[in-house]
Amino acid sequence: RARSRGRRCSVTGTPLLLCCYLAYLALGTSVFQALESSAARDSKEGSKSDNWTSLLNYTCLDRQALDRLIRDIIQRYKSGVIFLSNTTSMGRWELAGSFFFSISTITTIGYGNLSPQTMGARLFCIFFALLGIPLNLVLLNRLGRLMLFWVQRWALWLGGAQKNQARARWYAGSFALFSGLLLFFLLPPILFSSMEGWSYEEGFYYSFITLSTVGFGDYVIGMDPGRRYPVWYKNLVSMWILFGMAWLALIINLVISLLESSIVLCPCSRRNPCRT
Amino acid sequence: RARSRGRRCSVTGTPLLLCCYLAYLALGTSVFQALESSAARDSKEGSKSDNWTSLLNYTCLDRQALDRLIRDIIQRYKSGVIFLSNTTSMGRWELAGSFFFSISTITTIGYGNLSPQTMGARLFCIFFALLGIPLNLVLLNRLGRLMLFWVQRWALWLGGAQKNQARARWYAGSFALFSGLLLFFLLPPILFSSMEGWSYEEGFYYSFITLSTVGFGDYVIGMDPGRRYPVWYKNLVSMWILFGMAWLALIINLVISLLESSIVLCPCSRRNPCRT
Ligand SMILES: [K+]
Numbered sequence: 217r218a219r220s221r222g223r224r225c226s227v228t229g230t231p232l233l234l235c236c237y238l239a240y241l242a243l244g245t246s247v248f249q250a251l252e253s254s255a256a257r258d259s260k261e262g263s264k265s266d267n268w269t270s271l272l273n274y275t276c277l278d279r280q281a282l283d284r285l286i287r288d289i290i291q292r293y294k295s296g297v298i299f300l301s302n303t304t305s306m307g308r309w310e311l312a313g314s315f316f317f318s319i320s321t322i323t324t325i326g327y328g329n330l331s332p333q334t335m336g337a338r339l340f341c342i343f344f345a346l347l348g349i350p351l352n353l354v355l356l357n358r359l360g361r362l363m364l365f366w367v368q369r370w371a372l373w374l375g376g377a378q379k380n381q382a383r384a385r386w387y388a389g390s391f392a393l394f395s396g397l398l399l400f401f402l403l404p405p406i407l408f409s410s411m412e413g414w415s416y417e418e419g420f421y422y423s424f425i426t427l428s429t430v431g432f433g434d435y436v437i438g439m440d441p442g443r444r445y446p447v448w449y450k451n452l453v454s455m456w457i458l459f460g461m462a463w464l465a466l467i468i469n470l471v472i473s474l475l476e477s478s479i480v481l482c483p484c485s486r487r488n489p490c491r492t
Numbered sequence: 493r494a495r496s497r498g499r500r501c502s503v504t505g506t507p508l509l510l511c512c513y514l515a516y517l518a519l520g521t522s523v524f525q526a527l528e529s530s531a532a533r534d535s536k537e538g539s540k541s542d543n544w545t546s547l548l549n550y551t552c553l554d555r556q557a558l559d560r561l562i563r564d565i566i567q568r569y570k571s572g573v574i575f576l577s578n579t580t581s582m583g584r585w586e587l588a589g590s591f592f593f594s595i596s597t598i599t600t601i602g603y604g605n606l607s608p609q610t611m612g613a614r615l616f617c618i619f620f621a622l623l624g625i626p627l628n629l630v631l632l633n634r635l636g637r638l639m640l641f642w643v644q645r646w647a648l649w650l651g652g653a654q655k656n657q658a659r660a661r662w663y664a665g666s667f668a669l670f671s672g673l674l675l676f677f678l679l680p681p682i683l684f685s686s687m688e689g690w691s692y693e694e695g696f697y698y699s700f701i702t703l704s705t706v707g708f709g710d711y712v713i714g715m716d717p718g719r720r721y722p723v724w725y726k727n728l729v730s731m732w733i734l735f736g737m738a739w740l741a742l743i744i745n746l747v748i749s750l751l752e753s754s755i756v757l758c759p760c761s762r763r764n765p766c767r768t
């Protein structure tokens with residue numbers, strides 16, 4: 217009976233959840249619009265007055281022809297026809313680039329700095345992702361469980377030493393949280409700033425956008441043709457992506473269980489928590 | 493004791509799983525490299541001989557200066573300084589663009605056709621995603637459960653009519669699978685081809701890359717400034733993303749449970765299945 221109640225709750229609570237979702241989207245929309253549109257307007261004004269003339273100066277084109285040229289170049293850039301004479305191996309369909317593309321596909325990060333152009337590669341990409349995404353989730357699940365297992369084991373050992381299980385578990389949990397935060401979010405930007413020349417804030421933003429699998433592709437490692445990237449760096453970043461995603465998945469699962477157990481999202485009685 | 497066995501299994505099975513993962517990545521790497529590098533070489537050759545000269549013709553620059561100009565333009569394009577005089581409202585930080593950006597962030601699709609440029613917006617983006625991604629997962633979970641609930645109810649009704657529960661469940665399951673496939677993958681490309689001018693294959697590729705939340709950003713709806721996009725189209729696509737992701741999450745969960753229960757990935761005995 218508890219099961220059918222939980223199901224009924226999931227039916228009646230959905231409109232409320234949908235309202236929360238839409239309100240949250242509206243909040244995001246307005247804040248992003250407010251923060252970015254003025255900056256975009258400024259830079260657009262700047263580019264119109266300053267950069268346009270500088271570009272017009274070193275070509276022999278009028279504004280309209282230059283506009284067409286720029287659109288043409290961007291179109292070709294987006295469709296993967298690479299004009300630039302020197303790109304890194306990460307930016308081409310070589311071993312490093314293809315490997316990084318495969319990782320970015322099955323982790324669903326999808327930076328999009330490389331994307332398949334031929335129909336065959338696109339079709340293969342679909343089948344590759346269809347099996348690869350679940351495989352990646354299984355591996356992340358396994359890694360997350362392993363990390364939890366070691367933390368719990370350590371908590372048990374600590375509890376035996378301190379003769380206080382609850383406090384030991386609390387210690388171990390917060391230690392795991394903060395060491396993860398340090399290892400996956402606070403230290404990597406230092407590495408990125410030395411290898412990529414990004415600022416600390418940019419590296420932090422890149423770390424979050426990558427590990428949350430959003431992957432806008434505005435920052436991608438290993439793409440600056442003016443820099444040398446050692447092999448250990450690329451491998452370390454791959455390991456960081458894997459373990460960081462597993463850690464962040466644990467955190468996101470924690471937030472999900474907090475959200476789902478919250479009374480706001482499911483108007484059931486307290487005595488009858490809404491879990492199917 | 494079963495639990496500790498499951499854990500031990502998850503410890504011993506992990507290297508094997510990791511090997512499968514790496515082998516799968518190696519497969520992807522080699523196939524993508526084989527399929528794309530020759531096509532890229534062809535188009536590069538083509539662009540070098542054909543397009544370079546055409547570009548050189550309508551500017552008064554030598555090759556090196558043009559290379560610098562192109563690099564400059566691409567850099568500015570990537571950093572969001574929009575040169576083009578006409579973009580759609582989806583491509584700017586207006587209401588439609590900000591809303592679509594918010595959706596693409598919390599669903600972790602992250603097309604990257606728009607990405608925040610100011611540090612304030614980036615910081616907000618992190619916090620927005622940190623709560624928004626779990627909220628989105630909760631909603632998808634709820635929608636998926638609702639869809640399952642209706643399918644099961646239908647199966648029950650069908651079983652009552654046909655007096656064969658197992659066959660009715662099988663019918664309902666395969667009907668749900670194929671109607672989802674039709675509704676979320678086979679029909680949308682027709683809409684996209686009429687609204688965006690993509691071919692059917694391109695629309696199908698876009699559908700999969702979007703609903704799997706990979707989101708390379710090589711194809712994004714509503715970005716062609718030469719077309720008029722009605723409001724119902726954008727809303728319909730938003731609904732499609734939401735329900736399609738919920739449906740695909742159900743399918744991916746099915747593949748995960750098949751993968752995790754397979755003996756290959758966890759070398760335990762058959763009598764002791766590896767579930768913690
Ligand atoms: K993504």
Ligand SMILES: [K+]
Pocket residue numbers: 325326327328430431432433601602603604706707708709
């Ligand atoms: K992406």
